[in-house]
Amino acid sequence: MSVRIGVVVFPGTNCELDVLEGVERVGASGELLWHADADLHGVDAVVVPGGFAHGDYLRTGAIARFSPIMDSVRAFADAGGPVVGICNGFQVLTEAGLLPGALQKNAGLKFLCETATLRVETAASALTLLARPGDELRIPINHFEGNYVCDPATLERLRADERIVLRYVDNPNGSLDDIAGICSEGRNVVGLMPHPERASDTLLGSTDGVVLLRSLVAAAVADLAATG
Amino acid sequence: MEPLHRRLGMTDAEYEAVLGELDRAPTDLELAMYSVMWSEHCSYKSSRRYLRRFPTAAPWVLVGPGEGAGVVDVGDSIAIAVRIESHNHPSAVEPYQGAATGVGGIIRDIFSMGARPIALMDPLRFGDLTDARTRYLFEGVVAGISGYGNAVGVPTVGGEVVFDDAYRGNPLVNVLCLGVLPKERLVLARAEGVGNLAVLLGASTGRDGIGGASVLASAGFEEGSEQKRPSVQVGDPFEEKKLIEACLALLDAGLAVGVQDLGAAGLSCAASETAAKAGVGMDVDVARVKHREPGMTPVEIMTSESQERMLAIVRPEDLAEVMALCDRWEITASVVGRVTATGRFRVYEGLFDATGVPGANPAPPTGDGPVALSSDAAALADVPAGSLGDGPDYDRPVTRPPGQDRRVADDPWPELHRRFPAGTDLSGELLALLATPTIADKSWISRQYDHQLFLNTVIGPGGDAAVLRVKGTRNALALSTDCNGRYCALEPAIGARLAVLEAARNVSCSGARPIALVNCLNFGNPEHPEVMWQFAEVVDGMSAACEQLQIPVIGGNVSFYNESRGSDIPPTPVVGVIGLVENLTAVPPSVPLAPGCRIVVLGATRAELGGSEWAVRHGLVNGRPPAADVATAAALHDVVRALVADRAVASVHDCSEGGLAVALAEMAIQGETGFRVDLGNVAGDDIDVVAACFSESASRVVVAVEPARLAEVTRRAGEGGVPVMEIGGSGGDRLIAEGAFDLSLADATHAWRDAIPNALGVATSS
Numbered sequence: 001m002s003v004r005i006g007v008v009v010f011p012g013t014n015c016e017l018d019v020l021e022g023v024e025r026v027g028a029s030g031e032l033l034w035h036a037d038a039d040l041h042g043v044d045a046v047v048v049p050g051g052f053a054h055g056d057y058l059r060t061g062a063i064a065r066f067s068p069i070m071d072s073v074r075a076f077a078d079a080g081g082p083v084v085g086i087c088n089g090f091q092v093l094t095e096a097g098l099l100p101g102a103l104q105k106n107a108g109l110k111f112l113c114e115t116a117t118l119r120v121e122t123a124a125s126a127l128t129l130l131a132r133p134g135d136e137l138r139i140p141i142n143h144f145e146g147n148y149v150c151d152p153a154t155l156e157r158l159r160a161d162e163r164i165v166l167r168y169v170d171n172p173n174g175s176l177d178d179i180a181g182i183c184s185e186g187r188n189v190v191g192l193m194p195h196p197e198r199a200s201d202t203l204l205g206s207t208d209g210v211v212l213l214r215s216l217v218a219a220a221v222a223d224l225a226a227t228g
Numbered sequence: 229m230e231p232l233h234r235r236l237g238m239t240d241a242e243y244e245a246v247l248g249e250l251d252r253a254p255t256d257l258e259l260a261m262y263s264v265m266w267s268e269h270c271s272y273k274s275s276r277r278y279l280r281r282f283p284t285a286a287p288w289v290l291v292g293p294g295e296g297a298g299v300v301d302v303g304d305s306i307a308i309a310v311r312i313e314s315h316n317h318p319s320a321v322e323p324y325q326g327a328a329t330g331v332g333g334i335i336r337d338i339f340s341m342g343a344r345p346i347a348l349m350d351p352l353r354f355g356d357l358t359d360a361r362t363r364y365l366f367e368g369v370v371a372g373i374s375g376y377g378n379a380v381g382v383p384t385v386g387g388e389v390v391f392d393d394a395y396r397g398n399p400l401v402n403v404l405c406l407g408v409l410p411k412e413r414l415v416l417a418r419a420e421g422v423g424n425l426a427v428l429l430g431a432s433t434g435r436d437g438i439g440g441a442s443v444l445a446s447a448g449f450e451e452g453s454e455q456k457r458p459s460v461q462v463g464d465p466f467e468e469k470k471l472i473e474a475c476l477a478l479l480d481a482g483l484a485v486g487v488q489d490l491g492a493a494g495l496s497c498a499a500s501e502t503a504a505k506a507g508v509g510m511d512v513d514v515a516r517v518k519h520r521e522p523g524m525t526p527v528e529i530m531t532s533e534s535q536e537r538m539l540a541i542v543r544p545e546d547l548a549e550v551m552a553l554c555d556r557w558e559i560t561a562s563v564v565g566r567v568t569a570t571g572r573f574r575v576y577e578g579l580f581d582a583t584g585v586p587g588a589n590p591a592p593p594t595g596d597g598p599v600a601l602s603s604d605a606a607a608l609a610d611v612p613a614g615s616l617g618d619g620p621d622y623d624r625p626v627t628r629p630p631g632q633d634r635r636v637a638d639d640p641w642p643e644l645h646r647r648f649p650a651g652t653d654l655s656g657e658l659l660a661l662l663a664t665p666t667i668a669d670k671s672w673i674s675r676q677y678d679h680q681l682f683l684n685t686v687i688g689p690g691g692d693a694a695v696l697r698v699k700g701t702r703n704a705l706a707l708s709t710d711c712n713g714r715y716c717a718l719e720p721a722i723g724a725r726l727a728v729l730e731a732a733r734n735v736s737c738s739g740a741r742p743i744a745l746v747n748c749l750n751f752g753n754p755e756h757p758e759v760m761w762q763f764a765e766v767v768d769g770m771s772a773a774c775e776q777l778q779i780p781v782i783g784g785n786v787s788f789y790n791e792s793r794g795s796d797i798p799p800t801p802v803v804g805v806i807g808l809v810e811n812l813t814a815v816p817p818s819v820p821l822a823p824g825c826r827i828v829v830l831g832a833t834r835a836e837l838g839g840s841e842w843a844v845r846h847g848l849v850n851g852r853p854p855a856a857d858v859a860t861a862a863a864l865h866d867v868v869r870a871l872v873a874d875r876a877v878a879s880v881h882d883c884s885e886g887g888l889a890v891a892l893a894e895m896a897i898q899g900e901t902g903f904r905v906d907l908g909n910v911a912g913d914d915i916d917v918v919a920a921c922f923s924e925s926a927s928r929v930v931v932a933v934e935p936a937r938l939a940e941v942t943r944r945a946g947e948g949g950v951p952v953m954e955i956g957g958s959g960g961d962r963l964i965a966e967g968a969f970d971l972s973l974a975d976a977t978h979a980w981r982d983a984i985p986n987a988l989g990v991a992t993s994s
Contacts, residue, residue: 011470011558014381018683036556052379055466111374111676142678144378198680203697203815205686 003028003220006043008073008089010035010053010064015086015197019049022197026213028220035067044220045082045126046073048089050142050195060088060103060145061095070096080227082126082219083189087143090181090191099184099191100158101150103143107174111144115206116194117169118180125165125183126219127190127212137208139194141172146193148175148182158182166192188219232256236263242620249615257575258609260527261616264493265500268788271619274754275786278767282774282781288743289780296337296417296489297407298782300744302808304701307411309343312404312709312748312804314787318460319401323368327401328376328463332535334405335382336489339472340538342415342479343407346682347696348377350387350403351709351748351802355396357665357987362391365399367988372463373403374676379465380472384677385685386694388709391665394717397792402748404709404804408698413479417488419502419510419541419567424485425584426499426510426565427550430471430537433495434520437461437533467536467559474557475538483550486541496530496616498539499565500573504614509570513579514608516564526577526608541567547583573616575609626764627757636718640848641837641919647846650916654889655969658921659979661841661886662893668983669897672990690898691818692734692882695809704812706740709804712885714839715853717798720762721769724801725856728773729926730884731805736865737880737929739816739872740807745774747784747803752796754788762799769856770801776858777865779805814875821892821899822878823959826938829888831864831928832951833910835919841885842922854926861927867948868929876941879932889921889969891930896963897977905956906966917968932958 005023009016009032020030031043035053040046053064064070070092077083077098085093093099106112120128120135131137150158155177158164166181173193181192196209229235233243236259246254246262254262268274284292290307291299297311315330331348338345350373355362377384382405419426437460478484486506488498495512503510514529524532542550547563554561563584568574580586648654661667674689686704687695693708710730716723732742747770752759774781790797809816821827837843838851871877879899883891888907896903907920915923933941938954945952963971 011473012379012381012466014469014681018681021683051381052466052469055379055464055469057466111378111678113378113678113680114671114675140680142378142680195680198683201683203686203812204680204683205815 003045003217004031004043005045005047005220006031006033006040008033008035008046008048008069010067012053012055013049013051015050015195018197019047019086022200022213025200026210026217028217033069035069038068038072040072040076044224045216046076048085048092050087050089053088053092061092064092065096074098077189080186080188080223082216082223084127084216085191086195087193090193091145093189093191098189099182100154101148103145104147104149105145106147112172113142114172115139116141116172118166118194119169121164121167122162124162125187125190127192127215128165129215129218131211131215136169138199138206139196139209140198141194143193146173146175148179150176161185165190233259233263236260237267238263242266245620250611255609257527257530258611260531261496261609264531265497265616266619270492270497272786273620273622274624274788275763276621277623278764279784281767281771283771284781286780289782290414293781293783296340298744298746299341299414300782301411302698302701302703305411306698306700307409307414308705309338309341309407309409310404310744310746310806311337311783312402312746313785314748314750315401315403316398316750316787316790319369320365320399322460323365324372324375325460325462327369327372329461329535330401330403331373331376332380332463332465332468333491334403335380335468336491336538338405338407339475340417340487340489341409342413343409344476345382345405345407345472346684347406347694347707348382348384348403349694349707349709349804350384352387352389353395353400353713353800354391356393357391359396362396363988369401370673370676376463376465378678380468381681383679383681383685385679385696386689386707389670389673392713394798398790398797400750400790400800402802404746406707415479415484415487417502418486418506419508420485420506421543422508422567422569424541424543424567425547425563427540427542427561428517428537428564429474429540429554429559429561431464431467431534432518432520432560433529433532434534435524435528435532438528438531461533461535463535470557470559471536471538474554474559477553478540478550481553483546483553484540484542488539490537490539492533494530494532500613500616502539502541503567503573504617509568509572509613510565511568511574511576511579512565513576515578516562518560518562526575530575544584571613573611573613574607576607624754624760625757626760628761629758635850636852638850639838640843640851641835643848644837644843644846648918650918651967652918653969654918654921655971657842658889658893658969658971659975660845661890662976662980663983664841664845665984665987667841667886667890669981670984672984686812686815687738687818692737693807695738695816697812702811704809706735706738706807706809707804708734709802710734711800711802712839713798713800714844716766716801718839718851718853720765720799722853722856724766724769725773725858726853726926727801727803728770728777729856729858729861731803732777732779732865733861733927733929734882735805735807736869737872737882738807738809739869740809741869742777742779742805742807744782744806745779745803746782747801749784749786750790750797750800750802751788752791756796759796766799766801773858777862816872817875817877817880819881819895819898820879821895821901821903821958822932823901825878825932825958826935826954827903827905827956827958828931828933828941828952828954829910829928830868830931830945830950830952833888833915833920833923833925833928835915836923836925837919840887840922840924854924856926863949864927864929867945867950871931871941871944876937877931877933881930883928883930885924887922887924888930889965893963893976895930896973897980901958902960902962902973903956903958904960904964907955907968908966910953910955921965921968
């Protein structure tokens with residue numbers, strides 16, 4: 001039986017079908033999870049995809065974190081389940097307190113849709129299990145608020161614990177310490193601004209995102225084995 | 229005080245026609261509705277008789293012009309819906325919201341057909357970037373497209389941007405949207421079924437955009453028109469995103485028999501049109517329309533152009549399910565009308581309850597106080613449903629402008645030849661052209677657009693055409709929008725043909741066969757006989773080219789009154805051509821020059837500098853545009869399409885503005901590799917190397933070919949009747965044309981990449 005990955009849909013989410021396609025491409029089965037439904041339907045991993053949840057009104061992710069499903073996602077994460085937030089999903093996870101820090105407007109004050117080169121900093125996360133530290137991946141970014149910030153103490157801890165998962169080789173948005181993605185203390189919750197699903201098909205120019213999607217599936221399998 | 233009809237933008241004769249239609253004086257509401265529905269923007273009263281000339285039929289066309297969007301069958305039970313529209317005047321008044329609501333409007337046209345919008349293209353025209361107001365408009369329009377398009381979740385995969393002082397006071401903001409649908413989900417805007425209900429979905433109705441169609445879009449235009457800002461609507465992409473999902477879910481569930489978006493003329497247009505098209509009548513109750521603010525009058529409610537609203541026609545027995553679905557998507561829905569057998573379009577205030585049933589009137593939704601409900605209430609408007617959409621049909625005077633012949637005869641080449649005799653070093657000229665904003669790199673713009681959402685974008689902005697795969701099939705679509713307004717100003721019929729040829733050539737360079745065309749005809753004031761002459765010529769030229777290439781015109785839009793300070797814009801008939809790539813399994817070759825290849829020019833080069841970028845750079849704006857021979861073009865398109873499909877070429881690029889020199893340089897810059905060529909022997913008339921560099925002869929394509937396949941490419945071009953000439957090879961880090969120019973790749977790259985950021989005074993990334 002293939003791993004089942006739930007993809008959360010808020011009103012305004014728009015990358016849910018792309019993520020489904022991406023996870024299905026690496027052999028998992030995907031399932032959409034409606035934000036108003038607190039039931040995760042027994043999925044093995046959760047992705048909070050990109051888009052503009054609730055229009056990004058008030059502040060990116062600020063309203064989405066109150067959706068009923070987020071309590072369940074938090075419980076799932078607390079139990080060690082793999083949770084990945086991509087782009088707007090990363091913003092939602094920081095607003096929900098599942099990951100530290102925040103994403104502010106890009107340094108250039110413009111929306112950026114382009115391909116970034118990322119360096120894998122650790123293989124110890126739900127999204128990089130199968131990658132090697134030092135690997136460089138070409139993966140598209142697509143955001144206005146991707147400029148990661150946190151307080152100095154948090155940054156110190158992220159560095160000391162090696163929880164900075166991905167860094168930009170050529171920082172496009174002003175992110176603190178070139179951060180493109182981080183993970184939780186348990187290493188099972190990962191947030192990143194780039195879109196691995198957009199780099200999962202040769203026809204679209206890059207397959208560098210596949211290793212990340214495969215890692216997520218592997219993390220789900222590992223979690224299943226651990227929890228029975 | 230002027231009589232009401234004139235203040236509403238109606239002529240006395242049009243008012244007489246309303247009297248004839250009704251056999252009595254119209255009420256204020258009736259007059260307001262006629263004035264917007266009979267405006268140029270809504271009624272096409274100056275253009276209708278011409279538009280019939282376009283060829284519109286082909287076996288694969290499912291829906292032609294006259295509906296929300298054109299629809300064509302692309303196989304595997306999948307169809308695509310396409311439409312293009314202008315939002316020129318709103319964008320000139322308020323660039324961010326003007327452009328944003330242009331995007332929102334075109335997207336609604338697409339999903340109103342049952343199609344999921346998957347791509348946007350934005351053909352834009354601005355004045356010169358040295359002008360501060362132009363920079364403000366340009367940045368605002370790009371931000372508006374980015375802000376709305378990204379958030380609503382429809383990728384912007386291409387378009388074009390032209391900078392020309394002729395558009396300074398009246399920029400052009402055109403938007404094309406493409407959607408895909410399973411064929412069985414196709415739905416038309418028809419109010420079928422007497423007793424069915426008209427449900428208004430989406431945003432509440434406010435005072436924004438009142439008179440947008442008549443005040444803004446159908447009248448001349450002056451700078452300093454900021455006082456017209458209240459006629460510009462305000463967009464909410466989140467509301468629209470929810471509307472897309474809710475409407476498509478309604479259609480998937482079979483809960484809507486017809487869907488129509490609310491655009492120009494608001495509810496008046498949407499409700500009366502759906503009724504007229506189904507040959508029925510409709511009663512509308514303005515008391516059931518949710519407003520944003522208290523005290524709105526029936527006239528305001530019926531003509532408001534508030535955005536993000538749709539009208540769905542539903543069966544009464546499905547209403548509860550419709551409401552539940554809208555609730556899930558957090559969409560407001562209210563029954564505002566009922567289909568009748570009367571053939572009349574009637575408007576009441578207080579006619580039926582929340583489920584469309586006449587009866588005890590619950591509190592109206594707006595807090596304006598109770599409105600007595602009565603089936604005997606007097607109608608505020610009662611007109612034949614078809615009469616609103618059946619406006620006047622004008623045969624406006626047409627005059628070829630005096631001086632046109634003189635302009636065309638004034639060929640720039642002799643003067644250019646005198647200034648730049650053979651042997652002149654043209655390196656500086658090429659650098660200058662690469663730094664011309666119209667030619668320069670547009671990634672400052674396209675970076676601000678999500679161009680990848682939905683994982684369809686095989687080739688995005690910067691290619692000759694955007695290439696999108698079509699999920700559920702092995703096929704892909706190629707899209708290109710094109711128009712050179714300078715050519716059209718000189719010889720409108722030729723310019724229109726050239727626009728069709730260029731767009732068809734661009735999609736052919738992606739290996740696609742053109743299957744449909746949409747057009748956005750941007751012109752000046754139709755009350756100027758010279759403008760109507762341009763219009764007539766353009767329609768004839770475009771029709772002829774489409775007929776010969778067998779590309780059906782499946783939709784279009786006419787935007788008149790593009791003028792400022794008494795000066796009409798150049799005729800700018802933007803065309804969007806959609807091509808089908810069969811069985812796309814790998815990324816097709818495109819613009820980036822591959823190293824180690826032979827460089828080949830397909831097509832003939834003549835000394836055709838009239839209207840060219842290079843001539844205009846030297847102040848020479850007259851002359852005859854390049855010849856537009858359609859048979860020659862068709863032969864080239866067939867050859868290029870086959871070469872690309874077979875991967876017989878490693879790189880391919882259309883040759884257009886700036887000629888061969890610019891085409892080669894763009895390939896080199898994008899491919900990060902140099903070239904050495906000799907342009908002295910390009911096929912065609914015996915012309916000198918200077919003309920060969922910058923001539924804009926049509927129907928030419930540059931290809932790079934692996935040496936091993938050179939003979940095959942040459943043979944196949946020859947067999948296809950296309951002139952072919954090997955001009956040199958790729959590699960190295962210099963751009964060299966013997967006896968013409970010699971530039972470093974780095975210098976060329978900087979000139980091309982930095983031009984627009986420099987003009988805007990923003991730092992470049994490199």
